[in-house]
Amino acid sequence: MTQAERDRLVALKKAKKRLITQKEAAEELGISERHVRRLLRQLKKRGDKAVVHALRGLPSNRRIEEKERSRAVKILLQDVYRGFGPTLAAEYLNDKHDMEVGRETVRQWMIAAKLWRAQPKRVEKVHQWRPRRSRFGDLVQWDTSIHAWLEGRGEEMVLINMIDDATSRWLARFVSSDSTVENMNVLERYLKQRGRPLAFYTDKAAIFQTAEKIKRWESAAKDRTELPPTQIGRALRELGITWIPAHSPQAKGRVERGFATAQDRLVKGMRVAGVTTMEQANHYLETEFLPWCNETIAVAPASMDDAHRPLEKQHDLAAVLSHVETRQVNNDYTIQWDAKIYQIARKSICVGLRGAVVRVEKRREGSLAVRFRDRYLSISQCDQRPKVTPARTFPKRPRIKPGQGSEWRKNFDLKKSPTVWQAARGSGAKPEESL
Numbered sequence: 001m002t003q004a005e006r007d008r009l010v011a012l013k014k015a016k017k018r019l020i021t022q023k024e025a026a027e028e029l030g031i032s033e034r035h036v037r038r039l040l041r042q043l044k045k046r047g048d049k050a051v052v053h054a055l056r057g058l059p060s061n062r063r064i065e066e067k068e069r070s071r072a073v074k075i076l077l078q079d080v081y082r083g084f085g086p087t088l089a090a091e092y093l094n095d096k097h098d099m100e101v102g103r104e105t106v107r108q109w110m111i112a113a114k115l116w117r118a119q120p121k122r123v124e125k126v127h128q129w130r131p132r133r134s135r136f137g138d139l140v141q142w143d144t145s146i147h148a149w150l151e152g153r154g155e156e157m158v159l160i161n162m163i164d165d166a167t168s169r170w171l172a173r174f175v176s177s178d179s180t181v182e183n184m185n186v187l188e189r190y191l192k193q194r195g196r197p198l199a200f201y202t203d204k205a206a207i208f209q210t211a212e213k214i215k216r217w218e219s220a221a222k223d224r225t226e227l228p229p230t231q232i233g234r235a236l237r238e239l240g241i242t243w244i245p246a247h248s249p250q251a252k253g254r255v256e257r258g259f260a261t262a263q264d265r266l267v268k269g270m271r272v273a274g275v276t277t278m279e280q281a282n283h284y285l286e287t288e289f290l291p292w293c294n295e296t297i298a299v300a301p302a303s304m305d306d307a308h309r310p311l312e313k314q315h316d317l318a319a320v321l322s323h324v325e326t327r328q329v330n331n332d333y334t335i336q337w338d339a340k341i342y343q344i345a346r347k348s349i350c351v352g353l354r355g356a357v358v359r360v361e362k363r364r365e366g367s368l369a370v371r372f373r374d375r376y377l378s379i380s381q382c383d384q385r386p387k388v389t390p391a392r393t394f395p396k397r398p399r400i401k402p403g404q405g406s407e408w409r410k411n412f413d414l415k416k417s418p419t420v421w422q423a424a425r426g427s428g429a430k431p432e433e434s435l
Contacts, residue, residue, distance in 0.1 A: 195308035
């Protein structure tokens with residue numbers, strides 16, 4: 001008998017001896033007067049055992065049969081369910097095997113079968129949480145996770161995820177590498193589905209920020225010069241989207257915790273589904289995992305206003321999401337790109353084009369586009385540089401060696417020559433006074 005049951009027995013005996021009323025006993029025990037009368041009747045029949053539950057020490061009437069327990073443990077012993085936790089195991093038993101079992105029950109079964117070991121709760125370091133943004137599209141966290149997603153069953157791949165800060169809604173995609181082109185492909189999917197967010201929050205990876213090159217023994221300068229943006233940084237500027245760098249992984253903790261969830265649930269879900277290729281992985285991601293995330297993990301924003309902005313006419317995604325550089329047009333209306341020479345068509349030549357700087361766009365599908373001011377030029381690749389008519393040349397004068405040439409200085413003596421005024425008088429020049 002517990003101490004609470006002893007206290008209840010004392011109050012019931014007071015009410016039985018009429019030392020207190022049934023109403024006072026009910027207030028003291030925190031139960032209704034009807035229940036006090038019921039306990040008094042049980043006290044008369046069973047004695048002090050009336051305050052002890054009748055099923056104590058006996059199996060519950062709602063206990064699941066041993067046959068069901070053995071079946072569940074046998075299922076969880078399969079290799080595809082290796083590493084499943086109680087919560088995920090209970091979901092799969094319910095969805096895949098029609099066994100409605102609570103998470104705590106599955107946890108007890110797994111502990112008894114040595115499939116799960118109870119871990120003591122750790123006191124985590126308390127830190128100041130950053131409040132969520134208020135609107136959907138105010139801030140989107142963008143990151144990439146490199147992990148053994150297929151556990152060696154297929155090709156290596158990485159997961160690019162964009163998670164909204166206000167709602168925790170996901171948009172993710174499996175790609176072959178964490179390159180600029182693959183990130184631009186995922187960015188295009190986001191822009192077409194949801195529009196332009198106000199800001200992206202990423203780490204300081206090389207695809208987002210141009211790092212200043214310094215020597216190992218030198219320290220970084222405090223006043224660093226502004227370096228040109230990366231291709232993704234330039235694209236975000238042209239789209240009117242702010243880029244915010246995170247100074248630590250904890251700063252973008254929402255997407256980091258999302259990867260922790262994916263590395264547990266998504267990996268095990270693809271294992272059960274038998275996923276072996278990237279195409280199958282993206283299909284499972286879009287049809288199974290992302291709907292679960294956006295229905296279960298996602299929350300309602302503080303404001304129902306959508307901060308996403310639509311794409312305007314000037315936002316040509318094929319041009320914006322490409323590799324862009326500038327080139328100077330030569331006098332023969334050619335440009336050089338990637339060790340190749342391209343000739344500008346005669347119909348595209350206009351005033352001011354010769355010697356001008358043009359924008360060269362290497363599209364993601366491999367094509368090349370050249371833009372001068374507000375229009376695109378027609379170009380064609382040349383096998384060799386076009387021949388230019390040589391300018392008119394003049395014969396070179398023969399070089400006169402010392403001691404050769406004119407003989408006007410022959411027999412000339414400066415001391416025997418007339419003075420300047422004598423030479424002037426002899427030349428017939430008028431004196432200055434007569435002028």
